[in-house]
Amino acid sequence: MSPRRPAVNEELRRRSRERLLQATVELVDERGFEGTTLGDIAERAGSARGLVSYYFPGKRQLVQSAVHRLMHLTLAAALERPPQPQDGRERMARAIDAVLGLSQDHPVLMRHHMAGILQADGFIQCAEQQRLAYLLHDTVARWGSPDPDTEYPMLRAQLMGAVFALLLPGVPMPLDRLRGELFRRYGLDWHLGVPPEGVLPSDGLPARAAHQR
Structure with a gap:
């Protein structure tokens, strides 16, 4: 196994998390808290819906x-x-x-x-x-x-x-x-x-x- 793989995976997780956070800022700005769903956020971030629950309770x-x-x-x-x-x-x-x-x-x-x-x-x-x-x-x-x-x-x-x-x-x-x-x-x-x-x-x-x- 390549010794670089854990570092690569960590970078991918970081980027995925940051995309979710940025999408949240954009959507709550546009639609408000109640008008924004976790599915909306995942879709805007280009992520699977399950990743939202993985990173945030x-x-x-x-x-x-x-x-x-x-x-x-x-x-x-x-x-x-x-x-x-x-x-x-x-x-x-x-x-x-x-x-x-x-x-x-x-x-x-x-x-x-x-x-x-x-x-x-x-x-x-x-x-x-x-x-x-x-x-x-x-x-x-x-x-x-x-x-x-x-x-x-x-x-x-x-x-x-x-x-x-x-x-x-x-x-x-x-x-x-x-x-x-x-x-x-x-x-x-x-x-x-x-x-x-x-x-x-x-x-x-x-x-x-x-x-x-």
């Missing part, structure tokens, strides 16, 4: 993993965009803008993701979530937190709360207000990251945090 778990993959890819692209940030504050600003931007670019998907987290199954610890967590933890450390292990879950909670507020049906919070509050907490000037076009801070001044490092 259910649709909610699949959607959470798909969103975490999307968040990881979006965040990684923002952090690697030239010129790559050398300053920890620019890195933090890009991370915040990348996550908030998903609520604008994928509102249907992100709304169902937030609703799924509040279900009995709660927050899914998957490989995609762990990759996302690594990037956010590293961002907190480079920003200059003296205790990244404590600050990382706080950043995660702040971002989740902001996304929820942006997507709340009927009474969504404005993006500039939420962005400004997060930038104040982390000591970031409004011009860092990717500021919303044509929008200034609500107080007309650069956002600053109360504490200084």
